[in-house]
Amino acid sequence: MNELLLLSPEIVITIVAFAVLTLDIIWKGDQRSAKILPWVAFGGVVVALLATLNVWPASSSEFGIATDSAGLIPIMAVDKMALFFKVMALLTVALVGLSAVEYIEKNSPFRGEFYALTLFAGLSLMFLSSATNLVMIYLSLEFLSITSYILTGYLRRDNRSIEAALKYFLYGALASGVMLYGFSLLYGATGSVDLATIAVNLGSANVFLVVASVTLILAGFGFKIAAVPFHQWSPDAYQGAPTPITAFLSVGSKAAGFAVLIRVLVVALPAYSFNWTVILSMVAILTMTVGNLTALWQKDMKRMLAYSSIAQAGYMLIGLAAFTSQSSDNWSNGVQGVLLFLFAYLFTNLGVFAVVIVLENKLGTTNIADYAGLIRRSPFLSIALVIFFLSLIGIPPTGGFMGKLLVFGAAIDQKLYVLAGIGILNSVISVYYYFGVVRQVFFAQESDETPIQPGFVMNAVITVTMVMTLILALYGQPFIQFATDSADILAATF
């Protein structure tokens, strides 16, 4: 298949993003920017989604750029796993963009750039999921980080937004510096920046350099997925950022971190006899426990969801830990679990944030205490909230349950009983704070009784995410197949 055709989703998004930016300049950000540009961006995402599905059957080829007489250095792979994450990136961008329409129109004078930047952020996610080369990984990670910093500080008149962006920036720059140093040592130890070549040369490399570089690189990736102890940025960034961007960070950024983590663990570092399972298990346990325990005390919904999403990253790490301990035959279960978990998490978390955005638009606050008596003001939002929370906890019949089932099942399959046990214990703890919100919604006395009516777009977003959350559990077979196909890249590597 033609290389340009393989890259067609990225090309479409790039063109649309620049078109949005240019239209915004031409219209000087007037009413047309607010009304028409979101739909231009949405149309672009839909076209890119179709292009991705068009590439699906042909995927698995790699292509590269010519560097020297020695041949080609592959920089991107268009395989099934990359396409899986591209679909996730596009869905995230579409849902975030739609749920931001009213919010941005209300809170910021700059409407057009927001959609251009969101598209660019989605583009970086797509590059990241394909990258098979340290240069490409670095560039797309930084592309994602820099667009995220700008989007976090998008409400420039709001002190908290800018402050969140600066904190995110400082932590992020430190983390990327550390990761980069790891890259440079890995390049020195193995003489290559291509993940596959690194795997080949790893055996003959200097052990000290490899261990040092791998530790540094994992710290950088840990920052992106907000794993403890690299999570300190996330509560502040999540709380201060515009709420649609918080949704994007909690889903897009995390998915991208896992995409690159899986690829590096699978392609570059398996040859090295390194006990990943212990390290990943410890990080997973710390991440779940710290996330869940800190979430118990939160009064602000966005901050609570920040800690909740840290805990979710911990559950996903269980799947990776199970994947790396290959003591039985069906070892790729762990990765399938992570993929399905991420897919369910995408709809669930974007759904929760859509509800939060509607309430913030109407009430002007994200305090949990102000959600009192929501059931009498908007039964639809309340029911949606309960379903999303059930999915985050992992209670059937929701997508979150399926994800957790596969992830914990993979861990038990690999005889990681302690890890799975702590995961289940953590899920029980999380019931407490999620139902703290539900108690406010159902049983607290409201001070204001005016009904809350979400607009048409927000209704659609919440309905779609809610239906998808339920479908993943009730009719999950195609999606499990989807995740299994995507994990095929792993089987091919061995």
Place this chain on the structure above:
Amino acid sequence: MLQEFEFLGVLGAITLTIPVVTLIIAWLLRPKKPNPAKQETYESGIKTIGDTWVQFKAQYYIYAIIFVVFDIEAVFLFPFAVALRQLPLYSLIWAIVFIVLLFDGLLYGWRKGALHWN
């Protein structure tokens, strides 16, 4: 191999010694009668007023940023220009796409009023 660098060490030692020795001699010989006027940073000229950390116009910053963008552009165009003769024609097209994208950035800055001095 460190011996090869001996002369650097000698040079460093000499350059350090001369000013230090002169300062010590001056310190030994000079009379020590401080008074407030002598302690002032500027003995001649006008007194400094206000904080030494004055605010610059943020406009300078925007110019600096736009400069940096095109400064870095040169880093990428230079290797391309050097290798131009050995490259196939379509690589020229990609270079033009690259420049057009950057030009879009300049256009954006211009329309946003970043080049407008007020």
Place this chain on the structure above:
Amino acid sequence: MLEQVPVSHYLLLSAILFSIGAGGVLIRRNVIIVLMCIEMMMNAVNLTFITFSRYLDSATGQIFVFMIMAVAAVEVAVGLALLVELNRHKQSVNIDDFNALKG
């Protein structure tokens, strides 16, 4: 004729530079100095890449350095923009004054 400086010296130098930069990021309170320290970390990494590129006789390291330079420029542009904006709100460049967000 001078002997070549061994690779390990360059690596040591870049490790020291990197540590100074990282230490500065963690310790200094002035955001502008923190930004300078981040640049220093980047440049330490650049030095490592150039060293290995020369040592391994492969051009990839130098390509990587170009990319890092470009990204570092963009990163510092965004960082300074955020700082200028925050300075308008707070009249300060001290990290400890930025405390509007708390758990």
